[in-house]
Amino acid sequence: MAEELEWEPIRALARQVRNGEPLALTDDVKTLLTRTAPEVGISDADAANSLDSRSGAEALLMECARRIKEGSDRIVDALSRAKRHRQAGDYDSARQEMQNILAIEVVPLYREIAEDQLSDIADKP
DSSP: OOSOOOOHHHHHHHHHHHTTOOOOOOHHHHHHHHHHHHHTTOOHHHHHHHTTSHHHHHHHHHHHHHHHHHHHHHHHHHHHHHHHHHHTTOHHHHHHHHHHHHHHOOOHHHHHHHHHHHHHHTTOO
16 A cells, blocks of 8 residues: 555544544545545445435444454454464465455455465465
8 A cells, every 4th residue: 555544533533433422524524534435445436425424424434443443353363373374384374364364355455465475475385
């Protein structure tokens, strides 16, 4: 990914909404959600449609936060398992860990990490 991702504002807004605070649908919030949606694999069209209402924007926010959290957990766990496999000399299982991520992951950053890892061990026995 060429640009630096900044997902903490999404996490912070999601915490506020989970705590019962309504989302203030300001221009800044709309811009943040519009920028973040494709970073987590949500189309521009779906994001734009969600911003038509506060409830839609809240749903978009929560989906962005969910994808960030779950994808992060998934890739970290898979990287850890793949490392253990590599250390044991089991490159087939290490590759499978990354292929499993690529089969389900929609967040481009996490896909890129898995692809890079897969590429790094592609030529191993």
